[in-house]
Structures are given as C-alpha cells and as structure tokens.
Amino acid sequence: MRKVIIFISIILTFTSCKSQSDKAVSKELKIKDEKTKIQLPLGDEKLIKYNFPRHWESLPIDDLNTEFNINNISTNGYDSAMYFIDKTMNKLYVDFKINKNKSLDIPFSEFSKLLSYYDSNVKLDSMYYVGELKKTSDYSLNLYKNGKQYEKFLIPSDDQFSFNYLCLVTMDNSNTPIDYKLIFYYNNISALSYNRSYYIDKDSKIYFKDFYIEDQFINWIDAGTYIISSKGKFEKINL
Structure with a gap:
C-alpha cells in the first residue's frame, strides 16, 4: 500500500x-x-505649428535657467523652436528599444537624398523593429530604428558618414513589407549637418521637415506630408 x-x-x-x-x-x-504598441501622436507638434522661413539665425537658448520660458524669448517661435525640436527628437530616438530578431534593410530610394548630400559616402546599418503604431484589417504601421554597425561614422572619419535614423514600415497580414518612409535622421556633426524631424498626428498623418544647420544658421530645405492609403502605401499630399 x-x-x-x-x-x-x-x-x-x-x-x-x-x-x-x-x-x-x-x-x-x-x-x-x-507587439510593442507605440501611442500616437508621436514626434514634436512644433514642427507644424510654426511657419519656418527658408533661412534664419537661431536664438541662443538657456533652458537650464530656472526663469527661462520659451514663450518669452521669441515673437516668431521658429527661431527658438529648433533647439527644443532637436531635443525631443533625440530623446525619443534614444528611448526607443529595438528587437534585434526582426530586421530589415532600408531601401535605396529612402536614403538616396542623403547620398547626394555627402557625395555618396554614407553608410547606413540595417534597421530593427521598435513597435507598432497602427493596425487595420489590411496593414500594420510599424516603426524601425537603425543598429550600431556604423556608429563610429556618426562623427565623420576618412570622409565616411553615417546617421541615426527612424523609418516607418507598413506590412500586410503576413508581415511582408508594403512601403517605407524615412522620418528621422541625424548625426553628431555639431557645426555642419543635415537632419530630418517629424510629427505623426493621432490619425497617422505624417509630417517631416529637412534642415541644413551650420553653427547657429538654419536652412529649411525640404518637407513632406503623407497619409497612408487603405492598402498601406504612403501617399504624399499637398497642403
């Protein structure tokens, strides 16, 4: 027993x-x-709030001063906003965590403009999944972030350049990419650089602006506004 x-x-x-x-x-x-969910809106709304001229000189900023107030230093807005837009962009980029098991190569069409800026001496790493921003019956909207393979070229070396970047990718229900849109890039050249900043509203309308920065002088060189079609394609619209 x-x-x-x-x-x-x-x-x-x-x-x-x-x-x-x-x-x-x-x-x-x-x-x-x-899947990691990312809430919309995303980015910095100041990017579409101000009417940026083609060229301007940025005002000196001291946001460490306890009495500092962005609304009191400029009547134009744009000549002080870039500092804060850059700060928001960089913080978001750093905070996004990647999944190294899910990677894609960014298409040439999305970074060809960067190649033209730097005489084709640009190296970009593959991009890795960060999270999902939107899901419909026909597609999902996902965010990807570059890896660190070419991190040493963020500060140019031997005429080689690289950029940190974020890219939107739409995918069908079998997780096959439909379309791509580069929404953010920057590197560590402090005195002379190109960068792209973005804002995505709650309806997933995508805004970005490209800037060329030389010391305190800023040039707005390009912009784009996109919606996503019912089939998951990025479609540029004119405002």
Whole structure:
C-alpha cells in the first residue's frame, strides 16, 4: 500500500511540475508574440505649428535657467523652436528599444537624398523593429530604428558618414513589407549637418521637415506630408 501511495505521489508531483512548465513556456511564447504598441501622436507638434522661413539665425537658448520660458524669448517661435525640436527628437530616438530578431534593410530610394548630400559616402546599418503604431484589417504601421554597425561614422572619419535614423514600415497580414518612409535622421556633426524631424498626428498623418544647420544658421530645405492609403502605401499630399 505504501508503494502505491508513493507512486501516486510521484505522478502527481510530475504532473504538477509539467503543468507549471507548460504554463511557463506558454507565457514565454505569449511575451515573444506580443507587439510593442507605440501611442500616437508621436514626434514634436512644433514642427507644424510654426511657419519656418527658408533661412534664419537661431536664438541662443538657456533652458537650464530656472526663469527661462520659451514663450518669452521669441515673437516668431521658429527661431527658438529648433533647439527644443532637436531635443525631443533625440530623446525619443534614444528611448526607443529595438528587437534585434526582426530586421530589415532600408531601401535605396529612402536614403538616396542623403547620398547626394555627402557625395555618396554614407553608410547606413540595417534597421530593427521598435513597435507598432497602427493596425487595420489590411496593414500594420510599424516603426524601425537603425543598429550600431556604423556608429563610429556618426562623427565623420576618412570622409565616411553615417546617421541615426527612424523609418516607418507598413506590412500586410503576413508581415511582408508594403512601403517605407524615412522620418528621422541625424548625426553628431555639431557645426555642419543635415537632419530630418517629424510629427505623426493621432490619425497617422505624417509630417517631416529637412534642415541644413551650420553653427547657429538654419536652412529649411525640404518637407513632406503623407497619409497612408487603405492598402498601406504612403501617399504624399499637398497642403
């Protein structure tokens, strides 16, 4: 009788452990399958709030001063806004965490303009999944961020350049990419650089502006506004 009780006890213990193990595996798989959700709006609304001229000189900023107030230093807005837009852009970029198991190569069409700025001496790493911004019955809108393969070229070396960047990717229900849109890039050239800043509103309308910065002088060189079609294509619109 004692042997039977011990045998039953072993079976119950094994069954319990197996059940807990199955639950642990199930939980682990669920965590892996879950997608990181990113809330809209995203970016900096100041990018579309101000009417930027083609050229201007940025005002000196001292936001470490406890009495500092952005609204009191400029009547134009744009001549002080860039400092804060850059600050927002860089913080968002740094805070985004990547999933190294999900990578894509950015299409040439999305960074060809950067190549023209720097005589084709631009190296860009692959991009990695950050999170999902929107999901419809036909497509999902996802955010990707570059890796660090060419991090040393963020500060130019031997005429080689690289950029940190963010790219939107729409995908169909089988996770096949439909379309791409580069929304942000910058590097660590403090005195002379090109960068792109963005704002995505709650309806997933995408705005970006390109700037050329030389010391305190700023040039607005390009802009784009896009909506997403029902099939997941980025469509440029005229405002």
